[in-house]
């Protein structure tokens with residue numbers, strides 16, 4: 001049996017994998033996986049199940065359920081696991097499409113399977129990864145991704161209605177099996193839902209939709225006081241000193257942290273420095289109270305914390321590390337392990353950015369910054 005496999009680079013400089021992967025050779029199933037460091041993958045995954053992303057419907061899910069597409073973490077492969085329907089796969093896998101007759105056994109060129117995805121947070125998409133991990137010989141030949149922006153909570157029927165306008169984010173493009181197929185997205189519109197198509201059929205392990213959250217401004221205005229740092233409200237991590245054990249993005253995810261790896265934990269520092277995260281707040285705003293949560297960090301909680309604010313409104317100040325204009329919101333304060341700490345802030349300072357310093361290193365599970373938009 002011959003397999004065709006090729007790797008190239010697209011115009012955008014993103015690595016491109018096409019063709020089959022070799023049959024599973026035994027041993028570590030990831031040993032021959034084709035992956036890449038995509039420049040957009042530091043942004044949050046807007047479709048993440050933990051943010052509320054969902055696969056609302058799919059044309060078919062005979063071999064493996066559509067919900068697997070949005071699970072956090074890499075897809076697993078157990079060569080020994082078979083069920084009543086076939087090989088148990090950690091992904092979304094449809095049955096083989098067939099043509100209409102003995103003389104015409106192959107599906108027509110336009111035939112394909114589709115899945116409808118609701119983003120956990122609406123936003124601007126910068127890059128998409130269609131991960132075909134462990135799908136070798138049963139991955140799609142090509143994929144396409146489209147986006148739409150609809151108010152409220154449309155049903156699958158409404159999304160599928162002929163009046164719904166879909167815009168191509170990734171045109172129909174050949175992909176590789178057992179590979180992270182990455183696509184840079186240029187369109188800077190806001191999207192609420194995506195449609196993932198695979199031609200003509202096959203299996204996709206994970207879908208990642210990297211971008212910047214853009215919540216509904218009317219909703220934030222109606223709320224008045226809300227968490228200015230939360231991802232779902234448009235807060236973002238701009239930079240951090242350390243991502244060794246886990247991502248600083250975790251500090252602004254919804255809900256509490258139930259395990260050490262659901263927060264932000266830095267490596268042990270062996271110098272006299274400290275770790276930090278720089279956040280961009282939902283907008284120019286007035287932070288009034290913060291919650292700093294060290295849940296699940298016991299022998300490795302951050303020792304002390306300090307907070308600084310910067311108002312870069314009007315493009316005046318540069319938020320980059322070491323820039324002028326940062327003012328202290330919370331002086332260096334001792335933290336307890338596995339505890340939610342509450343601090344009232346001066347409440348009279350406008351800010352677009354916030355820097356959290358932890359001394360010297362350690363873990364922070366969540367940061368909540370309660371306040372309201374400055375009004376303009």
Ligand SMILES: NC(=O)NC(NC(N)=O)C(=O)[O-]
Nearest residue numbers: 063085086087088089093138
């Ligand atoms: N060996 C397979 O994976 N075969 C089939 N898929 C599953 N999941 O059994 C197929 O037709 O692609």
